[in-house]
Amino acid sequence: MDTVLRSRSGEVVIGPDSPFCIIGERINPTGRKIFQEQLRRGDLSRIEIDVAQQVAGGAMVLDVNMGAPLADETELMVQAVRLIQGACDLPLCLDSSIIEVLEAGLAAYEGKALVNSITAEDERMDAILPLVKRHGAAVIALPNDEEEIPAEPGRRVELARKIIDVATGKYGIPIEDIVIDPLAMPVGADTSLVLTTLETIALLHEEFGVNMTLGASNVSFGMPERAAIVAAFLPMAIKAGLTSAIVDARSPELVRSVKAADLLLNRDPWGAAWIAAHRAQQAAAAT
Numbered sequence: 001m002d003t004v005l006r007s008r009s010g011e012v013v014i015g016p017d018s019p020f021c022i023i024g025e026r027i028n029p030t031g032r033k034i035f036q037e038q039l040r041r042g043d044l045s046r047i048e049i050d051v052a053q054q055v056a057g058g059a060m061v062l063d064v065n066m067g068a069p070l071a072d073e074t075e076l077m078v079q080a081v082r083l084i085q086g087a088c089d090l091p092l093c094l095d096s097s098i099i100e101v102l103e104a105g106l107a108a109y110e111g112k113a114l115v116n117s118i119t120a121e122d123e124r125m126d127a128i129l130p131l132v133k134r135h136g137a138a139v140i141a142l143p144n145d146e147e148e149i150p151a152e153p154g155r156r157v158e159l160a161r162k163i164i165d166v167a168t169g170k171y172g173i174p175i176e177d178i179v180i181d182p183l184a185m186p187v188g189a190d191t192s193l194v195l196t197t198l199e200t201i202a203l204l205h206e207e208f209g210v211n212m213t214l215g216a217s218n219v220s221f222g223m224p225e226r227a228a229i230v231a232a233f234l235p236m237a238i239k240a241g242l243t244s245a246i247v248d249a250r251s252p253e254l255v256r257s258v259k260a261a262d263l264l265l266n267r268d269p270w271g272a273a274w275i276a277a278h279r280a281q282q283a284a285a286a287t
């Protein structure tokens with residue numbers, strides 16, 4: 001099953017037979033005081049740096065989150081979408097918990113975006129899925145609702161089923177445009193949480209064959225040597241059926257582990273991408 005995203009003139013396929021899709025996480029002010037302050041002042045210059053770094057690191061899609069406290073998130077999302085689409089030709093993942101922000105971002109976007117995100121809450125689905133349908137976008141869905149973030153993989157699968165039924169049945173959204181987030185939790189909070197995520201990925205893969213993405217940095221939150229932890233997590237998750245992740249593409253350690261997983265899992269025919277990346281690096285080092 002392939003999820004196709006588009007920018008103005010580019011296209012990215014998320015699917016089991018394509019290279020693992022790296023979604024750059026960095027266009028996001030969460031935890032960044034200076035960036036938040038700049039956004040409050042309407043200074044978007046930092047975004048250009050972050051975009052350039054994510055692209056250089058190997059991002060194939062860019063997550064865009066403008067959730068800075070006390071800033072006009074709707075206006076910032078519109079400005080950011082225009083700025084980023086002028087600066088690069090990668091598809092965007094519009095990331096906000098606020099419906100109006102997603103709506104304004106979709107209206108400003110040229111191409112087929114990935115909307116981040118809905119949950120199994122009826123109210124959110126009924127507000128956001130019509131927008132997704134109208135704009136011909138794809139959507140990330142989290143299997144939690146107002147009651148719970150399920151601890152049990154089986155319960156996450158049931159909530160994913162509810163979302164898929166509503167999105168396809170009630171709103172006519174093709175199942176390939178639904179990307180499920182199996183929910184990545186910090187291993188530092190409880191060392192059994194990542195196994196739960198891995199089991200959820202395997203179950204969702206078996207049950208629906210859908211594409212999946214998650215915030216990979218969540219896994220290492222609060223731990224030292226974060227990149228090493230994420231670099232170990234991703235190949236296991238990929239083998240279980242994960243087809244994309246929101247990660248910091250500036251980390252060579254992490255991007256290399258993804259590219260090695262592509263090679264080892266037969267998503268890099270003849271190792272052409274692996275060898276080409278090595279040659280490009282050698283050439284860059286020689287100059």
Ligand code: THG
Pocket residue numbers: 025026028030031032065095116117140181184213214215216217218246
């Ligand atoms: N699922 C989905 N979407 C998501 C997430 C998810 N979007 C947001 C988040 N999780 C993924 N994006 C990030 C972005 C930044 C960080 C983590 C996840 C991060 N930032 C540093 C920090 O807070 O420590 C920034 C600090 C700094 O650089 O100064 O870790 O799970 N669907």
